[in-house]
Amino acid sequence: MYVIIAYDVNVERVNRVKKFLRQHLNWVQNSLFEGEVTPADLEEIRMGLRRIIDEEEDMVVIYRLRSADAMKREVIGVEKSSVDEVI
């Protein structure tokens, strides 16, 4: 499945969330990641995020799509990070 994760967390933790998500997903822009994952990966991501954030104060939204094909992606302006496999 394809996931899009957006977060709004306290500035103390924002870097840890970014660092953690970098291992798993593509960084799209500030506080936004996306990528193809398996259900097991998603569970791992969920658990990791729970450990980092303060559930009383922070919010993370996970959007799930059946696959990348189910999504129409459009970028206006400058694409900050490419996801191409040929570098």
Next chain:
Amino acid sequence: MKRRNFYIVSDGRLKRKENTLYFESGEDRRPIPVNAIYAIYALGSLTVTSKALSYLAREGICVHFFNRYGLYEGSFYPREGLVSGEVVIRQAEHYLDHDKRLYLAKAFVEGSIMNMARVLRKSGEDDSEVISALQALADAGRIDEVMGAEAVARNAYYSKFDSILQEMKFERRSRQPPENEVNAMISFGNSLLYSAVISEIYHTQLHPAISFLHEPMERRFSLALDIAELFKPVIVDRLIFNLVNRKVVTEGDFDDRFNGVLLNENGRRKFVKAFNERLEKTVKHRKLKRSVSYQRLIRLECYKLVKHVLNAEKYRPFVMWW
């Protein structure tokens, strides 16, 4: 994240930071999520820090290095994670026993010949000459005779290339250096395929140096040569026909300033991209009854070998069924 192959064509540095890998070149800094990497193909001149290498090793990610001519140089093959003494011993037994080795060597060549014939038929060419090499193969009693049958089939196969290729000339197979554009692509494509097979062998219990058709050589993963033989026609050759006839790769994508002809950086990018798309392309598997990618087919071939050496199921080579 779904693991993918990454091909680094530009020059730069690969380093570890914040538990992920970064590719840096000049001002550019590109993060690559470590969980998204299946294998890395270093085609440009790449500097890798030891921290990055140890991280890759921990994650079990192979890095394949190519020289500036696009030829395979070597691999960073992390410590094996799937060691099985049983499989290695049985594999060696199948090498040491002449009859057992002959069976496997013949199987590889048979599969390779069938796939060559299949590729010709799909392009509307006559395959009878290639197929007739199967008789010599059946009669072969020694490994060099098996190799001979393979060479006869391959020559017949290559002789049809010029009528399949509309935009470029092939003439004959030449290596080190390739004499023309088509040969340059075959050499480059075979190098990529060989590395892809190494990545798959890494993820199985097989020992990469114990081979059956090719002689196990020192400092070389010759089992990958055996398995690559089966997939060359299907993956590399058909890709080349496609790229040439659809005019994706043209004269301008090559460099002939030295003794031979090679793909230039732009040509390499196009080729690598198309190669990867092909590895990810899926077909419906008859036995498994689900879609599998070409890359997965290579892995399945390794599993079949494991089963064969363990005497669980006789090995039958992969023959394209579509």
